Amino acid sequence: MTEFVSVVRGVGGHLPSKVLTNDDLAKMVDTTDEWITARTGIRKRHIAAEGETTSDLGAIAAKKALDAAGLTPDDIDLIVMATATPDYTFPATATIVQHKLGITRGAAFDLQAVCSGFVFATATADNFLARGQFERALVIGAETFSRILDWSDRGTCVLFGDGAGAMVLERQTKEQAGDKGVKGIHLRTDGRYRDLLFVDGGPSTTQTVGQLRMVGNQVFKHAVGKISESVMESVKQAGLQVKDIDWFVPHQANQRILSAVAERLGLEEHKVVSTVAEHGNTSAASVPLAMAAAIEDGRIKPGDLVLIEAIGGGLAWGSALIRV
């Protein structure tokens, strides 16, 4: 049987045009620009306009990823969409994006792993491609977290924003791929920690959408240890070492978490891609948004070894090593 590898062809990101600064937030809740910047590194976030949906953002990011890959929607036969803020309870937002892109073949489905969604979606697409079941996948992370925030809770509303990112993964033979492709993946969840980060509504419980609730300092403590362990597992699985990593593209939740994980792993600060100041925590969209930014500005180059990681509600966490 032919052995296949999943290779990154293109990455794209999209942020809605409306911007909410820390100073804007200080007019809404009891907070300051100084507090938010010092505790999180976030300076602003983007907010979807009325009527602008997760699928709208996701479809634009997907088009940008296709452009970067030099491909068209007709080349795609799989969409794996990570989102915790779907357009509707059903159908899957992925099918709405599929329709917006004009794709009428293959399969599209949503995946729910909150902030870790992009890592879980990458792992899922990689498995389908490696088995030869699909040819080219759009892996999308898209969110409108502004719709599930309690805008009177200063402990959470200052942290999150809306946005989308997408990556085209292509099935290639080992000969075609050379050294490129997804090298190692580690996924974990532990439902005992549900109460640390969750949304207090849903179809089967309250029949409402609900709002995000979080014990921030507890999540923080879990984040640093669990992510560091996960990265070590991915690196081991790939038969590589931490020093081989060219770029660390973490979930953009909080600058302090990013820096603490990099320090624990012994990764130099200049290898860390941080865009959290620009858009806050966009959940499943944050990793591809950061990756797209670092490819666009020329930092990440073909052949570089990129580490992606995330942790979020569940708790769910994971990491992946990809040579781009």
Ligand code: ACO
């Ligand atoms: N402005 C001013 N003061 C605030 C604010 C605010 N926006 N928010 C909280 N405070 C206050 C608290 O009330 C508390 O006051 P007190 O000491 O009088 O009680 C004080 O600041 C310290 O609160 P802590 O929660 O201990 O502050 P901490 O340093 O832990 O920072 C933060 C809080 C930024 C939330 C941090 O814990 C964090 O980033 N945690 C990780 C969160 C995260 O990454 N979540 C996303 C995971 S992804 C997903 O799945 C969605």
